[in-house]
Amino acid sequence: GAVVSQHPSWVICKSGTSVKIECRSLDFQATTMFWYRQFPKQSLMLMATSNEGSKATYEQGVEKDKFLINHASLTLSTLTVTSAHPEDSSFYICSARDRDSTNEQFFGPGTRLTVL
């Protein structure tokens, strides 16, 4: 149980385009999902907290107009990187928390974004 999927696993795009990443909880309902970014050899950096049916809460320094988050259902959250630039190239990881659990977060496999 507690499986989280992400799609796509990797994506290469041109500078200026937008990329959408999906995060799904497959066998549980997630009222809260988290979006992280991780650069090589660095720790996870929380970008935003996504709550079902409400606006996402962004961490300081993260542009909400550039990283659009939609949590339309209890099993799906999406992150759209708008007008991507090479510096947005990173490993994007989502996690989900079962609404009935404690604090444990279940991680998706991650999405490797490369912007040319």
Next chain:
Amino acid sequence: GQNIDQPTEMTATEGAIVQINCTYQTSGFNGLFWYQQHAGEAPTFLSYNVLDGLEEKGRFSSFLSRSKGYSYLLLKELQMKDSASYLCARAGNNRKLIWGLGTSLAVNP
């Protein structure tokens, strides 16, 4: 990470035991997690401690002392596949996880 300290790198030998320490800020504490992360992959859950003491799970054990703001992850009978980054994370009042920078463990033959 925010007030979470763990060593940057450690090296150990196959078959040995290694202890990875983590200290954290105690205010608003709601549990301590350990995750394992292999290069290029997402973190995988190892353990969760919310009460003091040692939790054993196979070759891996995790210890917590809430009064000292201290935890450690103990890995026994090390295997080459245990070479990875080990992340310590604290759950706060707002239920977000605050992550340490991770300890990169290299297991040598």
